Amino acid sequence: ERVLAPLADEIERSVEAALRPRKLDEFVGQQTVRAQLSLVLEAATARGVAPDHILLSGPPGLGKTTLAMIVAAELGASLRVTSGPAIQHAGDLAAVLSSLEEGEVLFLDEIHRLARPAEELLYVAMEDFRVDVVVGKGAGASAIPLTLPPFTVVGATTRSGLLPAPLRDRFGFTGHLDYYDAFELEKVLHRSARLLDVPLAADAATEIARRSRGTPRIANRLLRRVRDWAQVRGTGDMDLAAARAALEVYEVDPIGLDRLDRSVLDALCTRFRGGPVGLTTLALTVGEEPETVETVAEPYLVREGLIARTPRGRVATPAAWRHLGLEPPTDQGT
Ligand code: ADP
Numbered sequence: 001e002r003v004l005a006p007l008a009d010e011i012e013r014s015v016e017a018a019l020r021p022r023k024l025d026e027f028v029g030q031q032t033v034r035a036q037l038s039l040v041l042e043a044a045t046a047r048g049v050a051p052d053h054i055l056l057s058g059p060p061g062l063g064k065t066t067l068a069m070i071v072a073a074e075l076g077a078s079l080r081v082t083s084g085p086a087i088q089h090a091g092d093l094a095a096v097l098s099s100l101e102e103g104e105v106l107f108l109d110e111i112h113r114l115a116r117p118a119e120e121l122l123y124v125a126m127e128d129f130r131v132d133v134v135v136g137k138g139a140g141a142s143a144i145p146l147t148l149p150p151f152t153v154v155g156a157t158t159r160s161g162l163l164p165a166p167l168r169d170r171f172g173f174t175g176h177l178d179y180y181d182a183f184e185l186e187k188v189l190h191r192s193a194r195l196l197d198v199p200l201a202a203d204a205a206t207e208i209a210r211r212s213r214g215t216p217r218i219a220n221r222l223l224r225r226v227r228d229w230a231q232v233r234g235t236g237d238m239d240l241a242a243a244r245a246a247l248e249v250y251e252v253d254p255i256g257l258d259r260l261d262r263s264v265l266d267a268l269c270t271r272f273r274g275g276p277v278g279l280t281t282l283a284l285t286v287g288e289e290p291e292t293v294e295t296v297a298e299p300y301l302v303r304e305g306l307i308a309r310t311p312r313g314r315v316a317t318p319a320a321w322r323h324l325g326l327e328p329p330t331d332q333g334t
Contacts (some may be wrong), residue, residue: 002296003225003250004258006060006215019192019220020066022073027063028191028216029184033175037067040173041074050103050150051075052172053126055111057160061217062177064156065109071154072105080106084113093118097131102149111155112162119167126153126170179214179303182206188216189223193238198227204243211247211256213300218256225250255304255323260288262324264297265306268316269324276313 008016021027024038037054044051054071056064072079080096087093093114100106108114114122125131125148132143155171157163168174180188186205193200200223208226212219223238229246230238251259267285268275283290298314301307306320318328 002258003221003252004213004218004256006217008061008217012221016217016220019195020069022070024070024074027066027070028187029180030063030177033177036173036175037071041071045075050152053153053155053170055155055157055160055168055171055174056177057157057174058177059179060158061215062179063216064177065107068105068107068154068156075103075105077103077105080104082107083109084111087114087118090117090121091134093121094131094133097125097148098133098146100148100151102151104151106151106153108153108155110157112157112159119164123167123170180216181214182209185209185212185214185216185219188219192220192223196227198230199237201237201239203240204238207240207243211252211254213256222247222252260286261297261301264293264301265316265320265324268307268314269321269326274321274329275315276310278313282314
């Protein structure tokens with residue numbers, strides 16, 4: 001398991017639960033989304049109605065699930081949780097929808113992965129608060145329209161571009177979450193350390209934040225690894241020395257690259273003189289599947305301006321050479 005992976009498995013999700021902010025004003029950063037959401041929620045509360053459906057988009061680990069929980073908590077409503085991949089048939093979704101109570105919040109994670117029939121059922125339910133429940137099978141089957149009480153869907157997606165327009169249009173409010181800056185991640189880390197009840201030095205927080213790829217989930221995970229190191233190998237305090245030593249054990253470098261990221265950069269610069277080189281060749285050189293290189297390593301390397309994707313292949317930027325401690329060639333790209 002990569003310590004820098006943006007996704008979490010079930011076990012980690014249960015560990016994360018303890019660190020989730022429960023109120024909008026405990027939620028760090030994302031100023032714009034927070035201000036917008038707070039207006040939506042306050043207005044609905046003042047009018048005594050369920051707020052518009054809410055869509056949250058952005059990369060994994062930035063707080064979409066947390067915000068969905070906050071929405072329910074701020075409304076004093078209960079939350080039902082499901083996801084696109086968990087719904088196999090439209091009937092599964094019909095069952096969830098028809099059991100909703102007035103004012104409930106339905107969190108639909110990875111909503112872009114809903115199958116088409118479920119998607120169609122969903123937007124009718126969101127628009128008209130109605131769902132057709134099919135009873136019986138085969139030729140004798142009939143659809144009984146069922147009126148639903150007012151409820152609010154909070155949809156989350158890492159790929160809002162994949163949502164079909166009719167579904168996207170049913171959301172009265174869309175919030176886009178963006179990567180956090182280092183200062184915001186430091187705040188997340190200090191908050192988590194307080195909750196875990198372990199002292200975290202300011203310079204250690206800065207160090208961990210810098211290596212967390214703009215992602216609170218990764219920051220919290222690295223914090224747990226540093227805590228392990230501090231307790232087992234150190235003095236128990238999470239100071240700068242503990243942070244550096246722990247992150248070295250996990251091969252997370254000073255700007256948040258791991259071994260795969262660095263071997264991609266290294267191959268690109270030293271084997272292919274900075275490129276351009278095709279994805280397949282590059283992947284073969286580092287002994288990985290092209291898909292792994294493309295989906296796991298490249299997004300962050302591109303975001304950090306270390307490599308560029310060009311029509312002729314992958315190219316290392318001067319920053320990549322410098323990160324490896326090498327001098328960028330002067331004839332590169334010709
Ligand atoms: P997503 O649903 O976008 O993948 P989550 O909401 O599950 O992300 O967040 C992952 C972890 O990061 C959780 O432990 C959560 O508490 C923490 N986290 C995310 N955003 C924030 C934030 N703005 N402030 C504090 N902690 C956060």
